[in-house]
Amino acid sequence: MARVAWYWxxxxxxxxxxxxxxxxxxxxxLASAHPDLGSGVQGSALxxxxxxxxxxxxxxxxxxWTTAVLSGSVTLLATAIAFPAAYIIARQDNALxxxxxxxxxxxxxxxxxxRSIGWVLSLGMEGPINRLLVxxxxxxxxxxxxxxxxxxxxxxxxYVLPLLIFIxxxxxxxxxxxxEEAAASLGAPRWRVFMxxxxxxxxxxxxxxxxxxxxxxVSIYTTVVLLGGGQVLTIPVLIAQEVLSxxxxxxxxxxxxxxxxxxxxxxxxxxxxxxxxxxQPA
Amino acid sequence: xxxxxxxRPGVAALYLVALAVFLYLPFVPIGVVSLSAERYVRFPPExxxxxxxxxxxxxxVTSLLRSLLVAAVSTGLAATVGTFAAIAIHNGPGRLxxxxxxALQTPLQVPALVVGVMLLQFYAVLGxxxxxxxxxxxxxxxxxxxxxxxxxxxxxxxxxxxxxxxxxQEAAASLGASGWSILRRVTLPLAQPxxxxxxxxxxxxxxxxxxxxxxxxxxxxxxxxxxxxxAMEFDYDPYVLSVSTYTVVLSLILVYIMDRLIGLDSLxxxxxxxx
Numbered sequence: 001m002a003r004v005a006w007y008w009x010x011x012x013x014x015x016x017x018x019x020x021x022x023x024x025x026x027x028x029x030l031a032s033a034h035p036d037l038g039s040g041v042q043g044s045a046l047x048x049x050x051x052x053x054x055x056x057x058x059x060x061x062x063x064x065w066t067t068a069v070l071s072g073s074v075t076l077l078a079t080a081i082a083f084p085a086a087y088i089i090a091r092q093d094n095a096l097x098x099x100x101x102x103x104x105x106x107x108x109x110x111x112x113x114x115r116s117i118g119w120v121l122s123l124g125m126e127g128p129i130n131r132l133l134v135x136x137x138x139x140x141x142x143x144x145x146x147x148x149x150x151x152x153x154x155x156x157x158x159y160v161l162p163l164l165i166f167i168x169x170x171x172x173x174x175x176x177x178x179x180e181e182a183a184a185s186l187g188a189p190r191w192r193v194f195m196x197x198x199x200x201x202x203x204x205x206x207x208x209x210x211x212x213x214x215x216x217x218v219s220i221y222t223t224v225v226l227l228g229g230g231q232v233l234t235i236p237v238l239i240a241q242e243v244l245s246x247x248x249x250x251x252x253x254x255x256x257x258x259x260x261x262x263x264x265x266x267x268x269x270x271x272x273x274x275x276x277x278x279x280q281p282a
Numbered sequence: 283x284x285x286x287x288x289x290r291p292g293v294a295a296l297y298l299v300a301l302a303v304f305l306y307l308p309f310v311p312i313g314v315v316s317l318s319a320e321r322y323v324r325f326p327p328e329x330x331x332x333x334x335x336x337x338x339x340x341x342x343v344t345s346l347l348r349s350l351l352v353a354a355v356s357t358g359l360a361a362t363v364g365t366f367a368a369i370a371i372h373n374g375p376g377r378l379x380x381x382x383x384x385a386l387q388t389p390l391q392v393p394a395l396v397v398g399v400m401l402l403q404f405y406a407v408l409g410x411x412x413x414x415x416x417x418x419x420x421x422x423x424x425x426x427x428x429x430x431x432x433x434x435x436x437x438x439x440x441x442x443x444x445x446x447x448x449x450x451q452e453a454a455a456s457l458g459a460s461g462w463s464i465l466r467r468v469t470l471p472l473a474q475p476x477x478x479x480x481x482x483x484x485x486x487x488x489x490x491x492x493x494x495x496x497x498x499x500x501x502x503x504x505x506x507x508x509x510x511x512x513a514m515e516f517d518y519d520p521y522v523l524s525v526s527t528y529t530v531v532l533s534l535i536l537v538y539i540m541d542r543l544i545g546l547d548s549l550x551x552x553x554x555x556x557x
Contacts, residue, residue, distance in 0.1 A: 006369075006370040006371075006373045006374035006375075007370065007374070008370075009366040009367065009369055009370035009373075010366070010367050010370035010371070010374070010382070012362070012363040012366060012367070013363040013364060013366065013367035013386060013432055013436070014367070014386075016359075016363055016425075016428060016429065016432065017386065017388075017389070017429060017432065020401065020404075020425045020426065020428070020429045021388070021389055021397075021400075021429050023404065024400040024401055024403070024404035025392075025400060027400070027403055027404055027407055028396075028399065028400040028403055028404070031403050081301070084297060085297060085298060085301050088294045088297065088298060089298070092294070097298075098547075100298050100302065101547060102541055102546045102547065103302055103305075104301065104302060104305055105546050105547065105550055106534060106537045106541075106546065107305045107306065107309075108550070109486050109533050109534075109536070109537045110309075110490075110529070110530055110533045110534070111489065111490030111507060111529055111533065112490055112492065112507075113490065113492060113507045113510050113511050113514075114312070114490075114510070114526045114529050114530055115308055116514075117308075117312060117510070117514055117522065117523070117526055118307075118308025118309050118310075118311060118312045118526075119308045120514065121308070121311035121312060121315055121323060121325065121523075122307060122308050122310075122311050124323065124325075126323075126324075126325060127311065127325055128310075128311055128325055131325070158304070158305065158308065161301075161304075161305065162305065163550070163554060165301075166547070166550050166551075166554070167554070170551075218393070219393030219394065219395055219396070219493075221395050221492060221493050221496070222492045222493075222507075222511065225511070225515065226511065226514055226515065236393070236395045236493070239395060239396075239399060240395070240496065240497075243399055243402065243497065244496070244497070249403060252399060253399060253403070256393075256395070256396045256399045256400075257396075259393055259395070259396060260392055260393060260396050263391070263392075263393055264391060267391060
């Protein structure tokens with residue numbers, strides 16, 4: 001049987017990735033180990049100085065902390081918001097909820113820059129949300145949401161919510177509704193069924209999903225830079241500053257390597273969890 | 283399901299409606315403020331105008347055309363090599379399958395921003411060492427966006443092929459079809475929904491890409507998302523909002539078409555599947 005040999009079919013993609021991905025990775029790893037001499041020039045000596053600087057200077061340590069706090073709060077809040085919605089959509093599987101799922105997925109495909117611009121306008125001091133809050137008498141003064149962590153949190157929740165709802169609908173659909181019906185038929189009130197039956201069954205996939213969302217949000221740039229207005233300095237923002245404004249490629253690359261290690265560790269932990277989950281009897 | 287229906291289905295419906303409002307909320311002020319005659323952000327506008335929708339400055343038009351061109355070419359490239367790669371993995375030796383699939387997905391495991399920093403340095407080295415001017419050029423950006431797109435194509439095409447279990451290809455072969463004609467007449471038609479889903483996602487991702495373009499595009503080859511980002515970050519310009527409105531409308535039309543063609547849920551499923 002004359003089949004086209006599989007390795008010929010594979011080679012164009014392999015060559016492209018080798019040239020424009022694997023080789024650059026090596027160069028970039030090397031760049032992180034050479035000192036910055038100023039105005040974009042790097043010395044030839046090998047050093048771990050960039051990593052030491054990044055891991056000891058308060059500015060960078062603060063940035064790691066900000067990044068973790070931001071991603072942590074976005075993950076927790078977004079999961080808390082998405083879970084009930086996913087539960088409703090998964091358990092009332094009809095034309096209406098399916099339409100809702102499509103409606104909720106659509107914004108996912110609008111350019112992140114535009115979504116962030118929308119939030120900058122919505123959350124501004126004189127924006128519609130502040131005007132509404134003041135008009136309703138809920139706050140005396142307009143809240144500062146743009147150029148603060150809260151604005152970035154809202155923007156990032158908006159960023160991850162469609163994907164998160166979609167994933168959680170899949171998670172909940174895998175749980176047999178018979179378990180809930182059994183609990184309900186034994187007289188358990190609905191909130192109790194939810195807390196004692198549904199939630200415990202979701203713990204593992206929830207952890208996996210949260211880790212995925214966390215690693216996704218750790219590397220967000222656009223939302224942070226537009227809604228943070230220079231006040232929220234996460235690692236991606238610092239990388240862009242070091243590389244583009246200060247031309248310090250050594251420090252920038254070391255930060256980028258550490259960001260990648262962070263994401264990689266979380267992804268590994270997440271796949272361990274999901275592997276353990278698959279090993280369990282369903 | 284009794285547990286969810288209960289006596290107050292209104293609460294569930296209200297919750298979903300509130301979420302949908304949240305998800306579409308940011309697009310409203312873009313549209314409203316884009317109609318404001320003022321040169322600064324004012325909500326609600328005092329005087330209304332359509333002037334920002336006419337005679338869009340060349341800077342936006344040029345960068346829009348560039349972004350569309352790079353997205354189209356890089357998606358085409360990624361779709362071609364990605365589809366072949368997925369077929370290769372599907373037909374190749376079973377014990378290599380998981381490993382090859384993981385290897386082609388590695389660009390997904392690296393934050394896009396890191397890919398941008400990497401390619402910036404790589405292009406600088408190529409420019410200095412070999413005189414290849416990839417930095418801030420059409421070729422450099424297209425290559426970068428192709429690398430980002432390949433994993434999505436591989437994942438979505440492979441997922442579709444897995445459903446067939448190779449039996450159709452083997453049937454065609456047993457009837458005497460040649461390798462290329464099996465590929466063209468059997469495998470590619472089978473892979474088509476996967477190709478479409480992956481290509482659509484790669485196009486959207488490339489068109490809106492910031493983290494890679496920010497480093498690779500520079501001032502000599504400006505891309506639309508970067509122009510918009512900088513206009514919002516440094517010097518506000520009312521055209522940002524009219525261009526944003528155009529972008530939102532175009533994206534939603536595209537999403538609607540894709541939903542009709544292959545279904546948005548299967549599209550997200552195909553592209554969010556990791557392995």
